[in-house]
Amino acid sequence: MTCQPRKSFxxxxxxxKRALKELKNNADIIIKPADKGGAxxxxxxxxxxxxxxxxxxNTAYYRSLNFDPTKxxxxxxxxxxxxxxxxxxxDSETAKRxxxxxxxxxRFYILPKIHKEGNPGRPIISGNICPTEIISLFVDYHLKDLGSFICSGKSHNINAVGPLPPDTILCTMDVSVLYTNIPHGEGIGACKSDVEKWRDPNSTPSSIFLCDLIEIILTCNYFLFTDDMWL
Incomplete structure (x- = not known):
């Protein structure tokens, strides 16, 4: 018995279809999803x-490279x-993988923040097939359970603060370029501190090994925009 492939329509x-093709091939426009809202x-x-x-x-966050550091x-x-x-x-098999x-x-690109004045772009680096792609997934897999020990989200933060006095004045703040503003050294240090605090010291692979990979991931985060190389 053989199964005939379903016809697609x-x-x-x-x-x-022609209009979409023309838009895709139009070099005068860029089509991106909005940072929030699904537009x-x-x-x-x-x-x-x-x-x-x-x-x-902005040299506080990026610097231009005159060579390709991939190798x-x-x-x-x-x-x-x-x-x-x-x-x-x-083991050697894991290392190969x-x-x-x-x-x-x-590859560097931005997602427009249409909910903010001036529509600034959220910077994104697509790391598909970059040198650190697989070790990033490896680190995430082994450390993802630590998220349950760390405050995350509004309700979690409110519960962590505890009951507030009746005369408390609530306010909100918007942090500009939140992740970009985290210094690599302090970010790596925070990761090491939480790993040492919350992870079982007998876990494999070792926490020292995972933290070394985190440092490589953050310090080898290079990318292309147009034909220029950046770090």
Whole structure:
């Protein structure tokens, strides 16, 4: 008995399909989802590039590179994994699976914040097939359960504060470029502190090994925008 493949039928008409193709191939516009709300945003390409380059020009967060560090960073990862194998932290098969075979730089783009004045962009780096992609997933898998010990979300924070006096005045604050503003050194230090505090010291792989990978992930976070390399 053989199964015949199901026939597929388009859910848009020919004119709509042609219009979508024209929009996709139009170099004068950029189509992105909004940062919040699920809207689809059509931007002028020039304005999009101006916003991106404006963010990347902030030397407090980014610096331009005149070379491609892919091989350098991939070797750094390989060397640390080899050290992990030699010390018995991971086996050789796991080490092989944590290496991206043919890595490429990350790609920088922004999602427009249409709910804010001026529609600034939220910076995103797509790390698909970049050197740190698989070790990032590896670290996340082994540390994800620690999230239950850390305050996260509005209700959790309110419960952590406890009952408030009747005359308490509540206010809110908006942190600009929240994740970008976290210094790497302090972020790595916070990770190490929580891992040492909440993770079973007998867990495998070791917490020291995972924290070393976190440092590599954060310090090797390079990317391309247009034809320029950034870190």
């Amino acid at each position: 388009p859910n848009i008409c020919t004119e709509e 689809v945003v059509v931007l002028n390409t020039t304005d999009y590039i101006v916003e991106c380059t404006g963010q990347l020009s 350098k960073y991939n070797k750094r990862i390989s060397d640390r994994l080899e050290l992990g194998v030699n010390s018995g932290v991971i 944590l290496i991206v075979p043919h890595p490429v730089p990350g």
